[in-house]
Amino acid sequence: MIELEHLEKHYGAQAVVQDLSLVFPAGQVTALLGPSGCGKTTTLRMINRLIEPTAGMVRLGGQDTRELRPEVLRRGIGYVIQQIGLFPHLNVAQNVATVPELLGRSRQETARRVDELLDLVGLDPDTFRHKRPAQLSGGQAQRVGVARALAADPPVLLMDEPFGALDPLAREHLQQAFREIQRRLHKTVVLVTHDIDEALRLGDQIALMNAGRLEQFGTPDDLIYRPASSFVSAFLGEDAALRQLAGFRADDFMSPGEGIVGLPVVDASLDARSALGVMLREGSDRLTVLSEGRPAGVLHWSSLRRKP
Numbered sequence: 001m002i003e004l005e006h007l008e009k010h011y012g013a014q015a016v017v018q019d020l021s022l023v024f025p026a027g028q029v030t031a032l033l034g035p036s037g038c039g040k041t042t043t044l045r046m047i048n049r050l051i052e053p054t055a056g057m058v059r060l061g062g063q064d065t066r067e068l069r070p071e072v073l074r075r076g077i078g079y080v081i082q083q084i085g086l087f088p089h090l091n092v093a094q095n096v097a098t099v100p101e102l103l104g105r106s107r108q109e110t111a112r113r114v115d116e117l118l119d120l121v122g123l124d125p126d127t128f129r130h131k132r133p134a135q136l137s138g139g140q141a142q143r144v145g146v147a148r149a150l151a152a153d154p155p156v157l158l159m160d161e162p163f164g165a166l167d168p169l170a171r172e173h174l175q176q177a178f179r180e181i182q183r184r185l186h187k188t189v190v191l192v193t194h195d196i197d198e199a200l201r202l203g204d205q206i207a208l209m210n211a212g213r214l215e216q217f218g219t220p221d222d223l224i225y226r227p228a229s230s231f232v233s234a235f236l237g238e239d240a241a242l243r244q245l246a247g248f249r250a251d252d253f254m255s256p257g258e259g260i261v262g263l264p265v266v267d268a269s270l271d272a273r274s275a276l277g278v279m280l281r282e283g284s285d286r287l288t289v290l291s292e293g294r295p296a297g298v299l300h301w302s303s304l305r306r307k308p
């Protein structure tokens, strides 16, 4: 668990983070969301002390981070940024193995751990371990960056726009991979993003910031259905509920069964927003959902109406 207490950062007369109190729950992903310049990156960097707060404090697992030497603090914190900063003269395996914890291990042990991590982020070790960063696509390089951040098995992961530089398809793939990794590893993750879809898709909670202050902290449902201010609803937009649907699959909402003959069909893996699109196009309030070509259930539009 990471706790921010009355955290402040001032540059001269400008307060870029103001009276920020927040708890990032252990084992969950919290998205720090907000418009450009609202103080997200500054907040993130105060957690690993790349930036020292002007006032207030950060506690990590109950401990005041000012009591720790920054190098010791950072050993327990993985850090992933958009410009991942891979060493260009080292190959992929060497880049992942630069983490201090790996340096003390035998070569064999390190090689095994590197392969494990490459597998975890969806890169085939035999294909990728000897490649240089220049031979990787943006998405592959970003995966190596994530593998490196996970190498020391830190309980906390800070991610600053980690998927920001990727094209939409690569971004979606990597977001999916990240969700699967997180399902297995349960890290305490703080994810800085200005992308609403990403926050809705990946955040267990969202902390929405505006001009250095916290506007709302809550689940995606809280922000969509119970916005705390007009800023929150305006920032998310009228289509936020639809955008949230895009992060689910058709079979997340279906009633399992045989399906109904004569209904339009969709594949179970289709995203729920597109399934709603099929309902509108076909003029049908129900769809038969197919899994591996066989009927697996029925999706009714009312099950997509999620207002909690």
Ligand SMILES: Nc1ncnc2c1ncn2[C@@H]1O[C@H](COP(=O)(O)OP(=O)(O)OP(=O)(O)O)[C@@H](O)[C@H]1O
Binding pocket: 011, 016, 034, 035, 036, 037, 038, 039, 040, 041, 042, 043, 194
């Ligand atoms: N070293 C600095 N000196 C003075 N002002 C700074 C400094 N670093 C950041 N700022 C200002 O603090 C504000 C918050 O910056 P920050 O990078 O935290 O925003 P952000 O929400 O992460 O934005 P973005 O999404 O554009 O990255 C901005 O107005 C920025 O200009």
